[in-house]
Amino acid sequence: MKYYFSTTIKNESFDTVKEKVILALKKEGFGVLTNINIKQTFKKKLDVDFKPYEILGACNPDFAYKALQAEDKIGIMLPCNVIIEQDEDESITVAVVDPIASMGAVENPNLEGIAQEVQQKLKRIIDLLKN
Template identity: 55%
Template structure:
């Protein structure tokens, strides 16, 4: 089982980041965190890395439902979506597969919720 789904876009890194954020919002996801991995690696390790951002996306409706089933499920939230530069003018977007990340939790109700979120995230990535 793959733990993510992805798509390469014919956009600059900045354009793709904006595009993905808007696509997530259109499906009810807010971006709670934005981690600039490139800047962090440079600042903390002195290492150069390609433009790479982790967006912590959350749909409050689904997060609430999941928390009602497992109060420690917050350790696996939010859903991470990465935006990374492939080449000039090409950017890859990859989203976590919630079913894969929740596989270790033995809770059928949670699996159902993760399946719904998987469907939404897969559609978002596909339609970018």
């Protein structure tokens, strides 16, 4: 089972794509709670060079609340992760988690509808970035 949705963007800078991702997330009701800069972290902690790669922890408070009401330990699966990575050809790939794949492991039927709604929103974000 594929656990993410993605798109690749050419001829735009990493920072420009990141701004577009954040705007697309906002448009769908998500905020960015965390931003993990893998490139900087690996350089600082391991003294290794790595490609530009960031993990955004995105959260839609309404859906997070509903999910936590249905399953109080679901916070382990939150927030929804979005990655932005620069490829060897300088293009930028954006990938979002498929909440149906991740929440399917929980086996709580009360989460199915929530996961489907969040999946639709995250797919729309990828579609917005394609245009």
